[in-house]
Amino acid sequence: MRQKGIAMAQAVETHEPQLRLEGRQAGKPGRGPIDWLGGWRTCIVGCTIFLLLAIAIRIFQQFTAWKYGIDASSKGFGRTYRALYYSEVLAATVGTLGWWGYLVRKGRTLVNREVTHDEEVRRIAVFWGLIGTTSVILYIMASFWPNQDGAWHQTAVRDTALTPSHIPMFYLFFPLGITITVGTYLYGRYWLPKIYGASNGFPWSFFLLISASVTEVAQVAMNEWGHSLWITEEIFAVPFHWPFVWYGWLASGIFALWAESAIRLFGIEKEVEDEATDPAEVGRFGARREEIEAVEAAS
Amino acid sequence: MAVDAKTLELRELLKKKYRYIDRKWDLIFWVTAAFVVGAAADITKQLFAGDWDFWTDWKDRQWWPIITPFAIIIIGSALQYIQWLAWRFPTGMTYTAVAFWLCTLVGRWVQWGAFVYYPMNFVWPATMVAAAIFADWVLLKTKGSFILTSIIGSGLFTLAWWISNYIPLAGLLQPAVWMDRVVTLADIQGIEYVRSQTPEYLRIIEHGSLRTFLGETQYVAFAFGTTVTVVGYWVGQAIGRGLAIWPIGRFLKKW
Amino acid sequence: MRRRLLLALVAAVVVTVVPATAASAHGEKSQEGFLRMRTVGWTDVTFSGDSVQQGQTITVTGKVRIMDAWPSSLAKGTPNTCFMSMISPGPTILLKERTINGVSMPTRIDCAKGQTYDFSMTFAGRRVGRWHVHPAFAVKGAGTLIGPGAWINVTKNAAGFTNQATLLNGKTVNLENYQLSFIWIWLTLTFVIGMVWMIYWTVPKRTIPHLAVTSQIPLNTDGAAYGLVTKKDHRYSTIMMLATVVLLGAGWIYQVSSFPVKIPQQIIQFRPPPIERPAPLVTIAAGKSKAIYDADAKTVLLQIDASNTGKEAAQLTQFAVADLTWFNQAVPTSKPTGPQAVDTAYPMTVQQDTIAPGGSQQITITMPSDIWIKQERLLPIGESQLTVTGLLRFQTPSGAKSDVEVDEPLTPTAFKF
Numbered sequence: 001m002r003q004k005g006i007a008m009a010q011a012v013e014t015h016e017p018q019l020r021l022e023g024r025q026a027g028k029p030g031r032g033p034i035d036w037l038g039g040w041r042t043c044i045v046g047c048t049i050f051l052l053l054a055i056a057i058r059i060f061q062q063f064t065a066w067k068y069g070i071d072a073s074s075k076g077f078g079r080t081y082r083a084l085y086y087s088e089v090l091a092a093t094v095g096t097l098g099w100w101g102y103l104v105r106k107g108r109t110l111v112n113r114e115v116t117h118d119e120e121v122r123r124i125a126v127f128w129g130l131i132g133t134t135s136v137i138l139y140i141m142a143s144f145w146p147n148q149d150g151a152w153h154q155t156a157v158r159d160t161a162l163t164p165s166h167i168p169m170f171y172l173f174f175p176l177g178i179t180i181t182v183g184t185y186l187y188g189r190y191w192l193p194k195i196y197g198a199s200n201g202f203p204w205s206f207f208l209l210i211s212a213s214v215t216e217v218a219q220v221a222m223n224e225w226g227h228s229l230w231i232t233e234e235i236f237a238v239p240f241h242w243p244f245v246w247y248g249w250l251a252s253g254i255f256a257l258w259a260e261s262a263i264r265l266f267g268i269e270k271e272v273e274d275e276a277t278d279p280a281e282v283g284r285f286g287a288r289r290e291e292i293e294a295v296e297a298a299s
Numbered sequence: 300m301a302v303d304a305k306t307l308e309l310r311e312l313l314k315k316k317y318r319y320i321d322r323k324w325d326l327i328f329w330v331t332a333a334f335v336v337g338a339a340a341d342i343t344k345q346l347f348a349g350d351w352d353f354w355t356d357w358k359d360r361q362w363w364p365i366i367t368p369f370a371i372i373i374i375g376s377a378l379q380y381i382q383w384l385a386w387r388f389p390t391g392m393t394y395t396a397v398a399f400w401l402c403t404l405v406g407r408w409v410q411w412g413a414f415v416y417y418p419m420n421f422v423w424p425a426t427m428v429a430a431a432i433f434a435d436w437v438l439l440k441t442k443g444s445f446i447l448t449s450i451i452g453s454g455l456f457t458l459a460w461w462i463s464n465y466i467p468l469a470g471l472l473q474p475a476v477w478m479d480r481v482v483t484l485a486d487i488q489g490i491e492y493v494r495s496q497t498p499e500y501l502r503i504i505e506h507g508s509l510r511t512f513l514g515e516t517q518y519v520a521f522a523f524g525t526t527v528t529v530v531g532y533w534v535g536q537a538i539g540r541g542l543a544i545w546p547i548g549r550f551l552k553k554w
Numbered sequence: 555m556r557r558r559l560l561l562a563l564v565a566a567v568v569v570t571v572v573p574a575t576a577a578s579a580h581g582e583k584s585q586e587g588f589l590r591m592r593t594v595g596w597t598d599v600t601f602s603g604d605s606v607q608q609g610q611t612i613t614v615t616g617k618v619r620i621m622d623a624w625p626s627s628l629a630k631g632t633p634n635t636c637f638m639s640m641i642s643p644g645p646t647i648l649l650k651e652r653t654i655n656g657v658s659m660p661t662r663i664d665c666a667k668g669q670t671y672d673f674s675m676t677f678a679g680r681r682v683g684r685w686h687v688h689p690a691f692a693v694k695g696a697g698t699l700i701g702p703g704a705w706i707n708v709t710k711n712a713a714g715f716t717n718q719a720t721l722l723n724g725k726t727v728n729l730e731n732y733q734l735s736f737i738w739i740w741l742t743l744t745f746v747i748g749m750v751w752m753i754y755w756t757v758p759k760r761t762i763p764h765l766a767v768t769s770q771i772p773l774n775t776d777g778a779a780y781g782l783v784t785k786k787d788h789r790y791s792t793i794m795m796l797a798t799v800v801l802l803g804a805g806w807i808y809q810v811s812s813f814p815v816k817i818p819q820q821i822i823q824f825r826p827p828p829i830e831r832p833a834p835l836v837t838i839a840a841g842k843s844k845a846i847y848d849a850d851a852k853t854v855l856l857q858i859d860a861s862n863t864g865k866e867a868a869q870l871t872q873f874a875v876a877d878l879t880w881f882n883q884a885v886p887t888s889k890p891t892g893p894q895a896v897d898t899a900y901p902m903t904v905q906q907d908t909i910a911p912g913g914s915q916q917i918t919i920t921m922p923s924d925i926w927i928k929q930e931r932l933l934p935i936g937e938s939q940l941t942v943t944g945l946l947r948f949q950t951p952s953g954a955k956s957d958v959e960v961d962e963p964l965t966p967t968a969f970k971f
Contacts, residue, residue: 156496236349245346249538254335387777420737442776472818477660496698498698500635500662
């Protein structure tokens with residue numbers, strides 16, 4: 001028994017460096033897979049960051065929009081809103097490519113590794129955090145800013161495609177919709193291969209959700225073209241605006257993400273139940289039986 | 300009555316305790332989904348019926364009761380399908396309504412009020428919560444019959460929606476005097492609180508026709524509004540079934 | 555992700571502390587110059603003051619003309635429904651009175667190309683601050699055309715600010731907040747009922763675990779046999795539904811008893827009574843006039859062949875273009891008092907500015923191009939129609955004024971600025 005214990009500990013040690021790449025704080029109390037500061041931390045942080053970003057821009061607008069934002073040909077506009085436009089496009093592009101790049105690079109190193117149930121559950125919680133962040137970004141792009149867009153454009157002259165309400169909406173949060181939906185897919189593809197691994201194909205759920213974000217951005221171009229050409233009156237409920245709604249409906253694929261990951265969660269619960277019938281096979285980190293046997297055979 | 304093994308098994312399954320699936324999953328789901336659900340309902344309403352919702356002088360008795368219930372029932376119907384299918388909860392319409400209420404109120408207050416300074420008694424948003432309760436109640440009572448809910452539920456929805464939004468509007472429909480004309484208080488709000496880019500001729504409201512059925516335009520609008528809302532209900536069902544549920548576990552093999 | 559956020563926030567903070575000039579226009583300069591000139595012409599726009607307390611009023615008067623040169627690409631070339639309003643950064647002002655050709659104008663009017671309308675709009679200060687406001691003329695199918703703007707100071711009214719409206723029964727109400735508390739209370743009550751429903755279903759019952767059971771039973775069953783929906787659920791749901799009925803009933807009774815008389819929103823569309831205007835004193839010969847942009851001399855010239863059909867000499871005093879009015883520096887009294895006057899630093903010079911009665915003459919107007927191009931973005935270089943359109947005002951010694959429309963092709967000597 002003592003030898004087996006040492007062998008198991010060694011097996012644990014061998015695996016520990018790789019496991020530490022994932023949920024490196026998972027061992028700490030309160031940071032477990034389903035603890036608020038553990039698996040759920042991504043949800044809290046992700047949702048909060050984007051809400052705060054939207055609020056920060058909104059506060060900026062409160063002090064500047066009516067002063068500098070109504071005449072795009074003025075110097076004041078250039079120093080405020082045009083500058084904001086350039087900085088957010090740059091920051092969003094750099095951030096998006098950086099994050100996607102990180103997900104792909106890191107994901108490739110770990111997609112084929114087996115993980116413990118704890119770890120897989122933690123990843124599903126992180127995944128739900130990313131879906132939650134997607135939901136918040138979709139709210140900011142489809143409700144928070146459009147309310148302002150109606151208020152602004154029915155009041156101020158629409159002089160260019162860069163208005164104080166368009167800049168955070170069309171040119172920051174709409175592209176962030178693409179950032180988060182594609183990023184969430186990359187996370188699912190590499191970190192949750194049992195659900196979204198590439199060998200299954202491309203999930204329809206993500207196809208619809210990502211399509212929603214991409215077509216919304218494409219619709220921005222059509223919207224500005226139309227407004228520059230023949231839609232000169234500021235009425236909101238016109239057929240010309242309806243593609244925004246139709247493309248938005250595609251985001252219903254988000255529900256399938258919750259369902260698919262929940263189904264896997266039930267699958268993990270079943271595996272836990274099945275494994276629990278043979279307690280000796282289960283190590284401290286739930287190391288797989290084959291690995292323990294291999295280590296024992298080697299020693 | 301003897302209970303079969305399957306029934307017993309499912310009863311036990313309902314009460315089962317899991318190692319990982321605790322109440323936090325439920326809380327996270329309900330709270331995070333509220334953002335996208337409320338926003339989907341809000342953008343659908345804004346771009347299908349927004350102008351009628353933004354201003355009291357657009358909330359008439361001919362167009363508003365037809366266009367708005369149609370627009371707002373769509374996402375609620377999709378959620379009814381999802382939440383009944385997944386959990387047997389008759390909550391989809393009400394969940395959408397409360398999430399939508401929060402989204403639209405934040406939007407109206409933070410943007411139309413605090414940013415552009417329209418008085419909130421001019422730009423208050425319509426509510427769909429009371430109407431939603433009836434639609435969910437019908438779904439429950441019909442044990443999940445979407446066909447009956449689409450007809451009876453939509454009918455009650457439209458009527459309850461009209462009543463629950465006419466009540467706050469009523470005071471603003473009192474006749475008042477502006478210069479030498481008799482108009483409503485809502486009209487005066489529209490004239491006085493300048494909307495620089497929304498000329499009044501854009502207003503699509505009742506302006507009279509040769510067929511007004513002894514002044515019963517309102518009831519004709521209800522009847523048609525209900526029909527149109529039934530259509531909206533099925534648009535929502537298509538979204539729920541086709542875009543939310545159908546993709547589950549399905550993958551594109553070639554693209 | 556955090557780095558991006560930081561970058562964006564830093565940029566936002568940086569731009570807020572950088573001082574910037576306040577915008578004095580409302581974006582009208584983004585509209586194409588030729589359209590601004592060819593659509594409506596504004597003359598004699600005058601504001602009765604530039605500072606007002608909250609609740610007190612200023613009146614803007616003037617004339618607006620739907621030009622004969624109205625483009626065929628807007629409103630299908632035939633304006634027929636129009637509206638007037640004030641452009642303001644939100645409802646910083648309240649429109650208290652509006653007249654068109656002397657009669658009150660609550661909503662929209664019938665209009666036509668070639669018509670000139672006398673307007674007046676009386677507005678009250680509402681939001682404290684310094685605001686740039688303009689009269690505006692909107693044409694259905696085309697959009698809103700912006701008139702000359704002026705800075706208005708709205709100062710705080712120490713006695714407080716209300717916006718009184720008078721009901722037909724004589725009662726007055728404050729439109730700033732009339733019925734507001736009731737509306738909030740009502741909306742909140744409906745929200746509370748919805749939350750009660752949601753809490754009932756989602757707090758005592760679990761959510762995600764239900765999936766294990768529901769995935770095994772048909773859609774159109776409520777799973778009562780398995781405990782998904784119980785008799786208690788039916789009972790309480792019906793109670794909540796009935797509570798909603800009671801709430802709606804109570805609200806209905808409240809509105810019927812509080813507001814027994816209600817009417818639908820009103821649309822009042824009419825043709826403004828025409829104003830008899832004397833026939834124009836001066837006519838412009840068709841096809842003989844032209845506009846030139848001299849890129850080297852940095853001037854815009856308008857050469858017109860004009861005939862005086864009146865009995866007195868007619869002197870050219872003003873040239874109104876879109877929302878700007880140039881005036882003849884040789885006639886200082888011709889400077890408009892309103893905000894549309896071009897600054898005297900940018901003089902308009904007129905050669906042969908007076909036409910003898912019954913005579914014809916070529917008149918040349920010269921204006922600095924800087925105003926046209928840099929300041930007002932009015933010269934249509936690079937647009938799809940190279941024309942200069944406006945209203946020339948001629949005045950006789952006895953004080954009679956006559957406006958005549960001019961619409962001439964523009965020829966630049968070079969496409970440089």
